[in-house]
Amino acid sequence: MQQDAEELAQAMRQGCLGVRIGRLHRLVSRRFDLALRPLGLTLPQLEILAALQIGGRLKPGAIADALAVERSTISRNLSRMEGQGWIRVESAPSGYSKAAELTDAGAEVLAGAGDAWNRTQEAVLELLGSDSPAVLDGWLAQLSKAGDG
Amino acid sequence: MQQDAEELAQAMRQGCLGVRIGRLHRLVSRRFDLALRPLGLTLPQLEILAALQIGGRLKPGAIADALAVERSTISRNLSRMEGQGWIRVESAPSGYSKAAELTDAGAEVLAGAGDAWNRTQEAVLELLGSDSPAVLDGWLAQLSKAGDG
């Protein structure tokens, strides 16, 4: 059935998931990025540092898969972080395959971000409720299972 | 207690809300934007069209407040949309206060987006569960109540 502008606007207002999730992202990422700002890093960057801390040497494509980000995005984010000296990106001598890993400076920044992260995480957890991470994980599992369909 | 890099990385992996919400946003907004692409608009733009459909003439600052977006972001988004001819932005003759409203073309685009929006909304709702909008609304209410603190 054809829907007119007013109906769609009301339906979106009532329950658009995209709108709600976008707003949630703005409100929460602002808090994390604000807390991390004195350290000169952002939450997506911290996420990459943590992935490398856990995974050791990782290829860009593997990071992209792990974080559910496009390869092109990872490519640029790694460039910036390499510029900061937090990671090292090595091209295999043969030429093609690459691998990224934490530098000492990167591990230090990561460790130094602990307080800011803890503070923010606790504040947000307090607001959203202690079950929110599990709820989010359930949603993410569903989305991953569904793939790009 | 001082946390080292490994501990922080593990803690983030276990439950970082910022990371989870960022990923949720990427996965869901990709779906909406993909569905809307043939119409030449994005979800944030559709959100603004819907806000104007419901609210009539609105000042940029009021839109920013309603969508929980920075004034600077709204300023640029409105420019782009005005360029598309979907909205009209009038400066009060006296000079300062502005107001935006839908054009006929904007209302048409909004109405035309109904099918794509419905399809995507239903698909995502199926994945996240029918209670997900209410859960998100609860979280957003908490975050709004807390303000920028």
Next chain:
DNA sequence: CGCATCTTGTTGCATATACAACTTCCTTGC
């Protein structure tokens, strides 16, 4: 009335993100 202040909108600068197109390397199949 006039100045100090608050409100609003814009612009500079930077990040994150995506899709598309391109390059390059690697893998298979013949």
Next chain:
DNA sequence: GCAAGGAAGTTGTATATGCAACAAGATGCG
């Protein structure tokens, strides 16, 4: 071994977003 196809990264282009700094009104108080 070589050519065709797939995988991996980069780069072009565009949007969304935020903070800071600035510009321009609008307001209120003395």
